[in-house]
Amino acid sequence: xxxxxxxxxxxxxxxxxxxxxxxxxxxxxxxxxxxxxxxxxxxxxxxxxxxxxxxxxxxxxxxxxxxxxxxxxxxxxxxxxxxxxxxxxxxxxxxxxxxxxxxxxxxxxxxxxxxxxxxxxxxxx
Amino acid sequence: xxxxxxxxxxxxxxxxxxxxxxxxxxxxxxxxxxxxxxxxxxxxxxxxxxxxxxxxxxxxxxxxxxxxxxxxxxxxxxxxxxxxxxxxxxxxxxxxxxxxxxxxxxxxxxxxxxxxxxxxxxxxx
DNA sequence: CGTAATGTACTAATGTTATAGTACAAGCAG
DNA sequence: CTGCTTGTACTATAACATTAGTACATTACG
Numbered sequence: 001x002x003x004x005x006x007x008x009x010x011x012x013x014x015x016x017x018x019x020x021x022x023x024x025x026x027x028x029x030x031x032x033x034x035x036x037x038x039x040x041x042x043x044x045x046x047x048x049x050x051x052x053x054x055x056x057x058x059x060x061x062x063x064x065x066x067x068x069x070x071x072x073x074x075x076x077x078x079x080x081x082x083x084x085x086x087x088x089x090x091x092x093x094x095x096x097x098x099x100x101x102x103x104x105x106x107x108x109x110x111x112x113x114x115x116x117x118x119x120x121x122x123x124x125x
Numbered sequence: 126x127x128x129x130x131x132x133x134x135x136x137x138x139x140x141x142x143x144x145x146x147x148x149x150x151x152x153x154x155x156x157x158x159x160x161x162x163x164x165x166x167x168x169x170x171x172x173x174x175x176x177x178x179x180x181x182x183x184x185x186x187x188x189x190x191x192x193x194x195x196x197x198x199x200x201x202x203x204x205x206x207x208x209x210x211x212x213x214x215x216x217x218x219x220x221x222x223x224x225x226x227x228x229x230x231x232x233x234x235x236x237x238x239x240x241x242x243x244x245x246x247x248x249x250x
Numbered sequence: 251c252g253t254a255a256t257g258t259a260c261t262a263a264t265g266t267t268a269t270a271g272t273a274c275a276a277g278c279a280g
Numbered sequence: 281c282t283g284c285t286t287g288t289a290c291t292a293t294a295a296c297a298t299t300a301g302t303a304c305a306t307t308a309c310g
Contacts, residue, residue, distance in 0.1 A: 011138050011140075011141035011297095012136060013136050013267060013268085014267080014268075016137070020228075021228075023232055024225075024228030024232055025228070027231035027232045028228055028231045039285080039286065039287085040286075040288090049268085049269095050268060050269050052268080052270085053267085053268065053269085055287070055288070055289090058287080059287085069286085069287060069288095070287085071275070071277055071285090071287050071288080072275090072285060072286045072287075073276095073285085073286065074285090094233055094235060098243060100149075101222065101226040102244075103145075103146075103150070103153055105219065105222060106149060107148055107149055108222070109215065110215075115244060116245065116248070118219065119223065119237065119241050119244065122227065122237060123237050123238065138296085139297080140297075140298090164255080164256065165258090166255090166256085166257095175300075176300095177300090178297085178298065180257070180258070180259090184258075194256085194258095195257085195307075196257050196306040197255060197307025197308060198257090198306090199255090199257085200256090200257080
């Protein structure tokens with residue numbers, strides 16, 4: 001079973017954190033096609049979150065064609081490929097991501113070279 | 126003048142985005158000690174945001190000892206050093222950051238080696 | 251002093267987020 | 281069919297976020 005995590009103290013809404021975590025898990029391959037997600041009620045307990053919130057996220061992801069739900073059975077990953085926008089758009093988004101990442105790390109006192117080292121470690125796994 | 130940016134379509138509240146952007150700018154050195162920030166009204170116009178929202182962020186950052194405000198003059202960076210938590214805590218936070226960064230990038234279709242390359246480019250600047 | 255610029259402090263209104271609780275619908279196993 | 285598990289739908293409530301608008305306090309400057 002995949003293991004998502006949300007931070008109730010974060011200013012980012014829980015539903016947005018969870019939506020993002022699921023999409024990312026699929027994008028990284030942590031969740032492959034046809035993989036089963038935790039049940040609404042189970043995940044709500046695990047995350048210490050209201051079941052409605054989890055249900056809303058699942059419903060939204062199904063509307064987007066990313067998940068498939070079968071009542072009485074469970075919720076599953078439906079699609080692997082996420083259509084990407086234009087190259088220019090991707091580049092712009094990536095630059096924003098990097099700026100945010102570097103800024104976040106700087107807040108913790110980490111420098112750029114340290115970050116590169118850490119990512120290299122990640123690569124070996 | 127520093128140039129912050131917030132995304133009104135993001136689920137993360139504007140005040141949280143701005144708070145974060147300012148802290149990060151200070152942490153990365155983009156904003157040094159005694160640097161002046163835009164005025165409440167000016168920044169509100171630039172970001173297309175309500176002045177109250179900006180004022181709230183400035184007030185909060187002053188309460189945290191990060192900014193210093195002088196009425197009729199402006200708002201300035203007060204402190205450079207942000208006290209860091211324990212080593213274990215920093216490591217844990219960093220791992221979360223990396224996971225999020227890699228996940229975000231994967232959503233855009235970027236792989237780990239590509240990210241490392243991009244960060245190396247960042248390093249040269 | 252008088253004016254402009256700055257941060258600060260309210261109120262009111264509107265929309266979003268999260269929760270609790272309850273009930274219903276659909277599929278599976280016995 | 282019966283009972284269990286699953287996703288879904290609805291109401292109601294509370295808290296938070298954002299905006300608009302107005303007014304005030306403090307400082308700098310001519």
